[in-house]
Amino acid sequence: MNEHALRILEFEKIKQQLMHYTASSLGKSRIEALFPSGNLDEVKKWQEETDEGATVLRLKGSVPFGGITDVRPALKRSKIGGILQAKELIDIADTIRGSRLMKNFISDLVEDRELDLPILMELVMTIDPPGALERNIRSAIDDQGGVMDSASPALRHIRGQIRTCDSRVKQKLESIVRSSGTAKMLSEAIITIRNDRQVIPVKQEYRGSFGGIVHDQSASGATLFIEPQAIVDLNNQLSEARAKERHEIERILRVLSEETAEYAEAMLENVDALAQLDFVFAKAAYGHQMKATRPKLNDQGIIRLKKARHPLIDRERVVPIDVVFDEHTHALIITGPNTGGKTVSLKTIGLLTLMAQSGLQLPVDEDSEASIFRHVFADIGDEQSIEQSLSTFSSHMTNIVEILKEVDFSSLVLFDELGAGTDPQEGAALSMSILDAVYGKGATIVCTTHYSELKAYAYERPGVMNASVEFDVETLSPTYRLLLGVPGRSNAFEISRKLGLPVDIIDGARLQISRETNQVDKMIASLEKNRKAAEEEEEKARKLKLEVEAKEAALTKKLNELERSKDDILKKAREKAERALKDARQEAEEIIEDLRHYKKNGQVKEHQLIDAKTKLAHALDSLEQNNSSASQQPVQKAASGFQPGDAVKIISFGQDGYIVNKISDQEYLVQAGILKMNVKAGDLKRVKEKKKVKPVVNVRTSxxxxxxxxxxxxxxxxxxxxxxxxxxxxxxxxxxxxxxxxxxxxxxxxxxxxxxxxxxxxxxxxxxxxxxxxxxxxxxxxxxx
Structure with a gap:
């Protein structure tokens, strides 16, 4: 990819914007190395991973990157035997935890939502967080990077000694400071530190009253900071204990560093995977911010950009453009007035191509398509070189000469004001010759120009299309819209007339230009008129379509409301029938219970009990049918073909039993609990025999x-x-x-x-x-x- 084109198209600014969406320096390092690829398969994979990242962000809103830092320098130092600092070790532990959370986050999302995220899953499957190392680090070092007492028994013992010695020194010094006999000898009744030793401020004249060691004196010399002889030994013990503490901490850090070295290679792979994940989600978040979409890709020079917006221009100000390079179009000649948007259109095409080839989504509408080129060349703007004493024209020609040396069929070439800076006739002739040379090599071309001769060039060459940036003559200002298939007009006469130039002068000027030029201008004017008429008709059709869609939506909504109303009515009817059925069953059970009570007291015979049950069965069967009709459920069809031993349910009683004998095709003898009864076939329903339930066994360990x-x-x-x-x-x-x-x-x-x-x-x-x-x-x- 041509470095000059990347610079002139401001690809570096895109990378700077992208960096704002990274979660760590890991992602930033990937963006710094980002370079457009000319390989179609590679770009397809990059776009796919960006799309997967966008899917995750759409579902979850954010990604758990907390605690992850670039620990690669520390890991590499541990590999060569270096002793890591406590803060470096806790960063490593945090990164291990972050990698575990990220792996679980993606894995759970794929499992719970049944998503297809093959690239992200492949990345997280390479992550193998060493949990043992994380636990060992956290058991020794706190979140602030301090080595804890629990790091080793020796350290706990040493720190106990330090606290004891320190307490004894303080007690001894406080007794000296508080003593009424020594108060007059002290400059202040305080304990302070000099050379890591606890001292007291003594007046110069009482130097000999305390003995010990003088560690410092005040600027005036009137105060000496003395370590009294009474605590010298205690302070020595304290210093020795602190030295032991330092050695023990160093030993602990060395052990943890050696353990880190064992996992360093795996950790470096984990960090690389995390860097790529940070990069992927940064691309996805950047695309979301731009309201970008994933383009279709090809390597045939086909470009279809719908409502394309330049990503470095404010979305509220930028005017979207449509760009089409189909199978038969390989060059676009854009004409129009200055400051009308020609260069912006050209840069939009070039920059979006570079973004697509970098795996970035594009600020375009859905179903847009981008082509992958091995080379992108650009000759844009005034690049006059004072150091080389080159004019604007010379500078452009020097750049074009370099382009011609490298251009091929898989190149996108952007020419801004081709041939400018020299005699118009020679410049136009040279421009057409350069376009022929580049076009002859099969390259895709976008060229902006003021030369009217190039308008005819597009009509005469197959595969070359005219385009123009629209200018509103009424307001005397550009609209920045790109019009495909229509060459631009100078509009000089119309603008002059609007500004008040006399008509006779304008008419005289018209006589000075050639008849062919007048005809071309009239043709362009006619094309513009027809285009505007077509756009108006298209707008009418669009509004009509929206009205039809709105009416269709309203009808659909009304239909849905009717369906819901119907469901509510049916639901209420079913609930009412179920309540009635429940009440009837409860009443039946009460009647049976009363009959049993009478039987127990000898007030009713067995055949009377059976008759009562039969009557209740018919009543319940009738109620079941009414309930089924109310709820619009099909009535249970009479079953047939029961054999002795078949498990059945008596519908009217809701009681399970089995067939004892067949009385006729319409009646069976059924055993239900302790009762045998004759039951109609229509009141029986075949059921599966209940499986025996295994008893629940408590989970036991050892x-x-x-x-x-x-x-x-x-x-x-x-x-x-x-x-x-x-x-x-x-x-x-x-x-x-x-x-x-x-x-x-x-x-x-x-x-x-x-x-x-x-x-x-x-x-x-x-x-x-x-x-x-x-x-x-x-x-x-x-x-x-």
Whole structure:
């Protein structure tokens, strides 16, 4: 790709805008290296990944990139044996966590929404976050980059010594400072620090009263900062303990750095994947901001840009243009007045081509198409070189000579004011010859010009199309619209007449120009008139279409409302019938219960009970049919062909049973519980035999039932963390919605470790400390998703 074209088309500004949408320096580094590709397959993949990113942003709104930083320098230093600082290690832990969240985010989105995101999934599948390294770093270093007491037993012991020594030194000095006998000897009753030693400010004349070591003096010399002899030994012990602390911290950082080195190669691959993801989502977010769309792609020189907007011009001010290069058009000659938008149109075509070849979506309407070129050349603007003593014309010719050396059939060439800066006749002739040479090599050309001869050039050459930027003669201002197929007019006579130039002067001027030129101007004027008439008709048709669509939408809405009303009526009817059926069944059950009571007391015979049941069955059957009719459900057809042993349901009773014997084609003897009865075939429905339900078995681990709480009191920190991880998995398998972890209050180390582990667990929904009656701050309650 031609560097001069990238610069003159301001591709670098596009990259600068794109950087605003990155989440880290990782994405910025990818954008800095961004360069348009001339390979169709590669560009298609880039556009596909941008489209996948746009799909994710459309569904989720944002992407979890928090905590991810460029840790590649630290990883590379660890590989060569360097000792990493605590802040570098915590950045590595944060990046591991961020990579895990990103992987889960994309994977869950694909699984939950059943999306097809092959490129993003391929990227996240290469991410393998080393969780053990993250846990080891976080167990030793806090979020502010400080090494914690829990990093090692030795460090905890040393810091205990430091606190003890420091406390004893302070107590000793405070007793000296507060003593009434020494108050007059001190400049101030304070304890301060000099050379990392605790000292007191003593007046010069009392130097010998304290002994010890003088570490500093005031500017006047009247005050000496003395470490009294009474605390020299204690301060020495404190200094020794602090030296041990530094050595232990260095040892801890060395161990963590060595462990980091083991994962460095995998981590570098993870960071590369994260950099690409940041880049992809930056492209997607930039496209969303521009209201851009994904273009179709080809490598045949076919360009169809609908309502294309220059991305560096304010959307409220830019005028969209349509650009068409079909199978038969390979050159576009744009004419029109100065400041009418010719150069902007030319730059829009070039810049959007570069953006498409960089995997960026374009600020165009849907169904637009871009072509992939191996080379994009541009000769635009006044590039006069004072250093080389070249005129504007010479500068353009020097650039054009270089273009002619490299141009081929897979090139897009942009000429702005081709042949300008020299004699008009010679410039026009030279322009046509240059266009012939470039066109002959099969290149795609966009050329702006003032030369009227080039208007005829487009008519005489197949594959060359005229275009112009529109000028409103009434307002004497350009509209910046690009008109395809219509050459531009100078409009000099119309403008002069509007500005008040006498008509006889204008008529005299008309006589000075050739008859052919007049005919061309009249032809162009006629074309413009016909175009405007066609646009007006198109606008009328568009409005009519909108009216028809609005009426269709209103009718559809009314139909939907009628359907909803119909459904509501049917629903109410069904509910009413179901209530009536429920009431009837309840009444029937009460009658049967009364009959049983009478039978128990000897007041009714068995055949009377059966007769009563039969009557109730007929009543319920009638009610079922009425209910079915009310709800517009088909009446259950009489089943036939039952065999002894078939499982059936007595519809009127809602009771299951089985066929004992066939009495006739329309009647069967049915056993229902303890009762045998004759039942009509129409009152029977075949059912499947119920499967036996297996008893629920509690999930057990190592032969023990999982309890709803885990007691960690008295456990060592490392053992406790392992138990918590194992217990959370077992509790989820056991189906508990929430569990309690008892860690006690103590120093708070166990609680902090439990909280950090829970926060990283992918299946934990929330956690909190125990409430009153639950153990308070000595218990953490965990809720699962």
């Amino acid at each position: 032969g023990q039932t999982v309890r709803p709480e885990l007691d960690l009191r008295g456990e060592r920190y490392e053992d406790a963390m392992l138990k918590v991880e194992k217990y959370l998995d077992e509790a989820m398998l056991a189906g508990y919605p929430r569990v309690s972890i008892i860690h006690g209050k103590g120093t708070g180390a166990l609680r902090k470790g439990v909280t950090q582990l829970i926060d990283r667990h992918p299946r934990v929904k929330a956690s909190r400390l125990g409430a009153q009656g639950e153990g308070g701050s000595g218990v953490t309650v965990v809720e699962f998703k």
